[in-house]
Amino acid sequence: MIKVHHLSKTYGDLTVLKDISLTVTKGEVISIIGPSGTGKSTFLRCLNLLEQPSGGSSTVDGIDLLDKKSDVPKIRQRMNMVFQSFNLFSHLTVLENLTIGPIKLLGMQRGEAEQKSLEILKLVGLAEKADSFPDELSGGQKQRVAIARCLAMNPEIILFDEPTSALDPTMVSEVLAVIRRLAKDGMTMLIVTHEMAFARDVSNRVLYMDEGLIYEEGTPQQIFEQPQKEKTRAFINRIRSFNYRISSPDYDLYAMNAEIEQFCERQILPRKTRHNLLLLVEELLQIHNPLLATTTLDLTIAYSEKKETIEIILEHQGETGNLLDKKRLPDELGLNIITHLAQEIDYQRVDATNRVTVLLKKD
Ligand SMILES: Nc1ncnc2c1ncn2[C@@H]1O[C@H](COP(=O)(O)OP(=O)(O)OP(=O)(O)O)[C@@H](O)[C@H]1O
Numbered sequence: 001m002i003k004v005h006h007l008s009k010t011y012g013d014l015t016v017l018k019d020i021s022l023t024v025t026k027g028e029v030i031s032i033i034g035p036s037g038t039g040k041s042t043f044l045r046c047l048n049l050l051e052q053p054s055g056g057s058s059t060v061d062g063i064d065l066l067d068k069k070s071d072v073p074k075i076r077q078r079m080n081m082v083f084q085s086f087n088l089f090s091h092l093t094v095l096e097n098l099t100i101g102p103i104k105l106l107g108m109q110r111g112e113a114e115q116k117s118l119e120i121l122k123l124v125g126l127a128e129k130a131d132s133f134p135d136e137l138s139g140g141q142k143q144r145v146a147i148a149r150c151l152a153m154n155p156e157i158i159l160f161d162e163p164t165s166a167l168d169p170t171m172v173s174e175v176l177a178v179i180r181r182l183a184k185d186g187m188t189m190l191i192v193t194h195e196m197a198f199a200r201d202v203s204n205r206v207l208y209m210d211e212g213l214i215y216e217e218g219t220p221q222q223i224f225e226q227p228q229k230e231k232t233r234a235f236i237n238r239i240r241s242f243n244y245r246i247s248s249p250d251y252d253l254y255a256m257n258a259e260i261e262q263f264c265e266r267q268i269l270p271r272k273t274r275h276n277l278l279l280l281v282e283e284l285l286q287i288h289n290p291l292l293a294t295t296t297l298d299l300t301i302a303y304s305e306k307k308e309t310i311e312i313i314l315e316h317q318g319e320t321g322n323l324l325d326k327k328r329l330p331d332e333l334g335l336n337i338i339t340h341l342a343q344e345i346d347y348q349r350v351d352a353t354n355r356v357t358v359l360l361k362k363d
Contacts, residue, residue, distance in 0.1 A: 001026050001157065001188060002047070002079075007056035008212075009042055016042045018212030020056070024157070024190065029183045031199035031220075032192045034209035035235060040192040043209070044159045047190070048079050060157070073105060080155035084162045086142045088134040094121065094145050095130040098152040106153070113152075120148045124178050140171030144178055151182075158182070160191040170344045173357055176202075177350055184351070197241045197302045197313070200224050208232045241302040246285070249292040253282075260301065267303045269310075272363050277301070277310060280341045280360060283334045284314055287323050288356075291316055310360040315353050322347035324356060 002024040009017040016039040024030060032040045045051040047058065049065060049072055058065040060079055088097050098117035102108040108116075121127045124144040134142055143163055150158055160179065164172040176198050183189065183202050193199050199206055199220065206223040208216045208231075216223065216232040227233045242263040244256055257278060264274040281299065288297055300313040321328070324345060329335055338345070344359040 001028075002058070002060050004047070004058045005056055007043075007046060007058055008054045009039070009046055009051060010054045015212055017046065017053075020212075020214055022207070022214060024188065026156075026188055027186045028205060029187075029189045029203045030191070030205045030207060031203040032190060032207045032209055033194070033196065033199055033223075033235075034207075034215070038209045039212055040209050041161050044081065044161050044190060044192055048076050048081050048159060050081070077101075077105060077153050078155055079157045079159060080150040080153050081159040081161060082143070082146050082150050082163050084165045086134070086139075086146045086166075088142060088145060088149070090134050093131050093133055094126065094137070097134070097145060098149050101149065101153050117148070117152050120151045121145075123151070123181070124148045125174075138171060139167045140174040143167065143171075143175045147175070147178055147182075157188045157190070160189060160193070162192050162194065164193070164195055170346065170359065173346060173348065177348065180350070194239075194304065195302075196224070196239050197300055200241075208235065210235075239303070241300055244299045245296055246292060246299065247296040249289060251292070253285075256299075257282075263301060263303075269303070270363065273310070273360070276341050276363075277312070277360055280338060280358065281312060283337045283341075284312065284356070284358065287329065287334050287338075288314060288316070291318070291323070294318065308362070312358045312360065314356045314358075317353055320349050321354060322356065 004020055004022045007017055007020040020043060034040055042051060046053045053066065060075060063070055063075065065075060092100065095114060095117055098120065099110065099113040102113040103110055118127060118130060121130055124147060126141060126144055126148065129137060129141065137145065164175050167175065172195065176195065180202055203220055205217060206220050207214045208223055210231050216227060216229045223232065224236055227236050242260060244259065260278060260281065261274065264277065291297060295316050295318045298315040302311045302313065324335060324347065326332060326335065338358065341361055342358045343361040346357045348355045
């Protein structure tokens with residue numbers, strides 16, 4: 001679908017992309033990770049010609065992107081991009097933001113464009129906001145509109161440039177849930193992201209970029225669990241999230257806590273943060289303990305260096321239900337401790353999984 005050969009990009013004396021080669025096939029979901037300033041965004045921008053590559057070649061379904069005669073608007077329609085900063089038209093309603101592209105660029109009739117756009121808004125959970133203006137929406141909703149607008153152009157590939165970086169931590173999950181849904185529906189996507197837990201579970205391939213190259217690539221398992229090269233290892237060690245599967249009510253709490261302590265050490269977290277994190281995890285597990293008789297619990301602790309946030313995610317299959325719901329608890333003692341330590345608590349049902357996400361309060 002996309003074939004990139006020896007692509008390079010320089011700005012004056014600065015070589016940002018040295019030599020990038022990549023083949024993307026239909027239905028692939030590829031996450032691009034790596035330290036800041038290593039050219040991840042530049043690479044995406046070169047792909048849909050927001051930046052002119054300095055050398056190499058790049059084709060989409062055989063169309064040469066660097067051929068001056070190629071139809072750039074058409075290329076951008078097929079390979080549409082979602083930006084960090086939403087880029088919505090503030091003077092247009094949500095629906096108009098979606099219909100303007102299909103009407104003006106694809107020549108679609110207004111009625112058809114509106115009908116299709118409403119269906120897409122439903123898909124991203126925002127049908128009731130069709131007549132709102134972007135300023136009336138939260139950051140997460142704006143980004144979901146931006147994704148819907150991108151879908152309205154009926155792209156074959158979507159390029160996401162750090163779609164959650166401009167969002168408050170509490171709004172990240174709603175946007176990631178929409179991208180997950182697209183992945184499930186088979187959309188081909190390239191996603192530059194700093195959300196490692198997400199990159200790990202949504203992608204079938206992960207590219208680690210450094211030194212102007214795709215320094216290492218592999219399955220999420222290979223890149224996150226067994227990176228082969230020194231720089232990848234160092235990067236992953238810095239950002240890696242902690243995962244622990246608990247499958248019995250008699251699980252070894254001490255062993256798990258020791259691993260969490262080790263993880264905190266690697267992230268160089270202050271002692272008070274470690275203490276609060278352990279306490280929060282303990283209380284959450286206490287409340288969820290009855291589930292262990294019938295199902296497993298997946299615990300993830302994700303530390304974002306960039307945002308300096310720690311998220312605790314507890315996932316379990318089975319019936320829909322939020323165990324942190326006051327009405328379901330015999331007493332509120334544990335919940336009070338959790339509420340005291342948490343900045344935000346969120347419950348979602350995603351793909352038959354119950355997911356509780358708790359953001360640890362900052363010191
Ligand atoms: N238009 C430009 N002119 C000059 N230098 C630029 C331009 N755009 C990007 N750069 C430089 O290119 C390098 C790579 O930037 P880029 O935004 O692609 O990195 P990144 O890996 O996406 O970083 P981050 O994760 O922080 O977004 C940086 O050093 C940046 O300053």
